[in-house]
Amino acid sequence: MSSWRVGAEHELKITGLSHEGSGVGRLNNRVVFVPQTIPGDRARVRLVHVKERLAYGELLAILEPSPDRRTPSCPHAPLCGGCQLQHMAYPAQLRWKRQQVLDALERLGGLEVEVRPTIGMEYPYHYRNKAQLPLGRRKERLVMGFFQRGSHEIVDMSSCEIQHPSITRLALAVKRAVQELGIEPYDEVRHTGVLRHAVIRVSFSHGKLMLILVTRTRDLPRGEELIARLSREVPELSSVAQNINPQVTNVILGRETKILWGSEYLLDTIGHMSYAVSPTSFFQVNPVQTKVLYDLVRDSLPLTGGETVLDLYCGAGTIGLYLAARAGRVIGVEAVAPAVDDARRNAQLNGITNAEFYTGRAEEVLPGLIKKYRAVDGAVVDPPRKGCDPVVLEALAKVGVPTLVYVSCNPATLARDLNYLAGLGYTAGAIQPVDMFPWTSHVECVVLMSKVEK
Ligand SMILES: C[S@@+](CC[C@H](N)C(=O)[O-])C[C@H]1O[C@@H](n2cnc3c(N)ncnc32)[C@H](O)[C@@H]1O
Numbered sequence: 001m002s003s004w005r006v007g008a009e010h011e012l013k014i015t016g017l018s019h020e021g022s023g024v025g026r027l028n029n030r031v032v033f034v035p036q037t038i039p040g041d042r043a044r045v046r047l048v049h050v051k052e053r054l055a056y057g058e059l060l061a062i063l064e065p066s067p068d069r070r071t072p073s074c075p076h077a078p079l080c081g082g083c084q085l086q087h088m089a090y091p092a093q094l095r096w097k098r099q100q101v102l103d104a105l106e107r108l109g110g111l112e113v114e115v116r117p118t119i120g121m122e123y124p125y126h127y128r129n130k131a132q133l134p135l136g137r138r139k140e141r142l143v144m145g146f147f148q149r150g151s152h153e154i155v156d157m158s159s160c161e162i163q164h165p166s167i168t169r170l171a172l173a174v175k176r177a178v179q180e181l182g183i184e185p186y187d188e189v190r191h192t193g194v195l196r197h198a199v200i201r202v203s204f205s206h207g208k209l210m211l212i213l214v215t216r217t218r219d220l221p222r223g224e225e226l227i228a229r230l231s232r233e234v235p236e237l238s239s240v241a242q243n244i245n246p247q248v249t250n251v252i253l254g255r256e257t258k259i260l261w262g263s264e265y266l267l268d269t270i271g272h273m274s275y276a277v278s279p280t281s282f283f284q285v286n287p288v289q290t291k292v293l294y295d296l297v298r299d300s301l302p303l304t305g306g307e308t309v310l311d312l313y314c315g316a317g318t319i320g321l322y323l324a325a326r327a328g329r330v331i332g333v334e335a336v337a338p339a340v341d342d343a344r345r346n347a348q349l350n351g352i353t354n355a356e357f358y359t360g361r362a363e364e365v366l367p368g369l370i371k372k373y374r375a376v377d378g379a380v381v382d383p384p385r386k387g388c389d390p391v392v393l394e395a396l397a398k399v400g401v402p403t404l405v406y407v408s409c410n411p412a413t414l415a416r417d418l419n420y421l422a423g424l425g426y427t428a429g430a431i432q433p434v435d436m437f438p439w440t441s442h443v444e445c446v447v448l449m450s451k452v453e454k
Pocket residue numbers: 282283284312313314315316317318319333334335336339360361362363382383384409
């Protein structure tokens with residue numbers, strides 16, 4: 001019987017790691033991806049999904065562990081889809097993240113660019129300021145936590161090593177209260193029930209918590225009792241919002257959000273700046289490393305105080321405002337309108353008067369802005385995973401912006417865009433990976449691009 005079929009068992013030497021954090025081994029020149037393994041492991045695996053040239057395997061046993069293997073300290077590690085690298089020593093994760101960037105450059109960019117060692121965290125635990133926790137039922141029991149790797153089964157969370165402890169405390173209180181008040185969790189198969197997700201945000205600097213109850217229905221039965229109880233049990237709770245998502249979808253948040261109780265925003269601090277974050281705005285999830293990231297951005301741009309600087313994909317305006325004191329004018333562009341409202345409020349909050357923000361897609365808004373302002377002396381781009389639209393890079397090159405800092409959460413699209421920028425006359429300085437997401441496979445990078453003088 002063929003050994004290249006679902007159910008076949010093999011002994012495999014793991015030699016690489018995919019960008020999703022699965023170990024990679026080879027069987028007669030065909031590739032096998034095995035979650036829970038890392039380079040250096042020799043493992044027994046069973047093939048669970050087989051294509052012509054590649055397969056996915058499940059780990060049956062580690063026959064010989066990699067020197068970089070560790071015993072996960074989280075009880076949910078084998079199932080939970082939140083962390084992919086709980087079984088890899090932290091220094092090895094940092095080395096691997098740098099390697100991911102080098103590989104992406106080689107594979108997709110073909111560029112010779114220096115990649116510095118990843119800047120890691122001194123204490124790589126409890127760093128997340130946000131959790132998005134689905135609720136459901138398993139055998140009549142209420143469960144709440146994280147989706148299992150590659151499935152919609154919910155891992156019933158009792159502890160979490162990467163989120164701030166206050167998040168876990170509030171999450172467990174929400175679960176108890178929902179159970180006791182008989183609030184129906186969402187059933188995604190039947191599209192019935194009420195409560196889909198509890199999204200929790202915490203302010204590291206003030207210790208306050210925001211809870212966003214994502215509901216299928218407009219009505220939230222016993223909502224007032226729920227809030228009264230939670231505010232009593234968790235005194236740090238300062239804000240409760242409801243987001244209504246009636247769609248059959250995997251997208252967590254719906255379009256409509258209303259504040260049910262307490263403050264409209266959560267206030268947090270990064271370095272010298274205060275930021276107000278509303279329930280649905282993007283805010284970096286690791287505030288400790290965000291300071292490292294923003295300092296790198298600020299220090300990369302040669303600013304003397306008179307420059308016009310663009311902050312594209314600006315979210316709540318956080319990066320642009322961070323460097324506003326060193327620039328003449330900051331112009332932010334962001335697609336999500338409430339984030340732009342936050343950005344304007346954040347400018348006020350910090351007494352910044354030289355920042356303006358525009359709502360819209362960067363590729364649509366930027367060409368018009370460039371016509372309006374004519375000279376642009378520097379730019380920051382911090383796009384989502386899919387990277388920058390070429391129109392954005394072309395517009396920046398056309399106006400002749402001398403330096404631009406690219407902040408990326410995806411090495412593959414970073415490599416693609418650096419290549420594109422090279423074609424437009426820009427050279428890349430050293431790429432600096434920053435570990436914003438310990439124990440997960442995500443890699444964040446900062447790189448300064450400079451226009452080559454002709
Ligand atoms: C990685 S976040 C960066 C946010 C911000 N720079 C920060 O550090 O918090 C990317 C942001 O780009 C926004 N976005 C996505 N597509 C966009 C587009 N085409 N034009 C403008 N903004 C976009 C998202 O809403 C999100 O706020």
